[in-house]
Amino acid sequence: MTERRSTLDGLAVSLLLTCCVLWGLNQVATKVALADFPPFTQAALRSAGAALLVLAWARLRGIALFTRDGTLPGGLLAGALFALEFGLIFFGLQFTTASRMVVFIYLAPFVVALGMPFVARSEKLKPVQFVGLAVAFGGVAAAFAEGFGQPSAGERQWLGDACGVGAALVWGATTLSIRSTRLAGAAPEKTLLYQLGLSALLLGMAAPVAHETWPQQVAALSWGALLFQTVIVTFASYLAWFWLVRHYPATRIASFTLLTPISGLVAGALVLNEPLTPRLLLALATVVLGLVLVNRR
Template identity: 25%
Template sequence: MNILIGLLCLIWGFNWVFMKLANGVFPPVLFAGYRFALGALVLLVVCYFRKVPLPRGKDMFWYIICGILQTMYFNLAIQLSLVDLSAGLTSVLTYSMPLWLTLMAHYWLPGEQLKLRKLVGIVVGIIGLFIAMDAHFGGTTGAMLLALSSGLSWAISNLIIKRKLARCDMLQFTTWQMVFGAVGLLLYSFIFEHGTSHWGLMPVVYVGFAGVIGSALAFVMWSYILSKVEASKASISLLLVPVVGVISGCLVLHESLTGFMVVGIALVLLGIWLVNGKSQAAAPAGKLGA
């Protein structure tokens, strides 16, 4: 499972490069709509050939809710926050998701009680992420709250997956929540955005990678991981995503790598270790239960 989580972080982290490049040729929300529409189309084709049945009525309700929270609102909040905030600060506020999910899991997910080591690990990881992104407190309070709400909406969606949809077909769930989310993004762009798209070979590559790899494949992987792994441990591992994004930006876009970024990355790794590592007190209990 650790290998799968690592691969997911690499995909989503490198996808930041394509998202940054795509901002120069597409209106931002429209690009997100294109991305998830392509991802949904690919998954619908896969579902057809694998003979995945249509969702049941009671599941469809939750699919729509998750599509709104995880795909539509999550991406809208990020794109609109970037108008007034730096990419680094937006990333930090968005990836506060593990903290919200861990707090909610303590109350609503059996067996996922909040422990001091886990809380310290998440806080250390988020502080490290803040340093690694070299973020600054700029922009309006409204924009910061909007970015923060993107992480909260993602956390609520993940909580729904764990509580209501853990036994569902994850391919079916990912497909239909992405369909509803893509429709919402495209409708928003049609009504509120006024920019133009500049198509060419590279813009097609941006949409293709972000849609097929960064959306269809990655969200199927994430849904599967979340259904199998403790919510807090799965989510804290995603702090590696913006770290991979920073490193990818340095390698591909020739962005600078500062000492603060290196220190921040080390703190992110420490936070992940604190959450996922077994405490000394827990080790003997594990041996006794074996």
């Protein structure tokens, strides 16, 4: 498919649902691997491994990735934003739970929804959709305030939560940068390679600056969590995501991903035994309600 669709069809919905489940599990996998891999080291390894997979995939399918097509400025911007986003997520998960992180980073659709009218007038939100975004924002704000009064993850929970909010802002900015530059017409593989390659370099440079060292021993569970992040999430699901961004309305697909916190909360509670506080559950409910309102016809 080469044309841009104005609505989400069955294929888009199926891919989005799969991505939502995988991305919810991704925060749990990151938290598990942090037991052995420091945050920036882990993020750099994930990006580097996935970049190699993208190169192999493109070579297998005969996709040209290094032709001059004017995408370099946009690619460098998207790559730098991608590195910042995941640097914030991996660093923040040291101080907050995976369940909380996955809720906060999915504030990204607010950024996309508010910014897309400046990129594509056809994606301007209607009043009821703004109400949906406001409802979701209110619930998330209540959950964030919990980090100052009754933190469930430790005294520095507010710092981890703030990193999640910052990552959401950067993720939204990344989506907008892709749609507003020559990357909008580039192959998904090229868009992803820009981000993976540059983030591997920048995060790898950040690791020694943060005085991170290679772990002496790594448990099999940590290797498995890193492999899951690299192959399934960062390579396969991100390729699907950038293909969706290229062919479907960015505001609607970004808002649809608000379903991700459901799988993230469930995975955090079942796998990591993380607490589900009333405010966090309220945030989840308002996020889902906001999703329904934003995607109303």
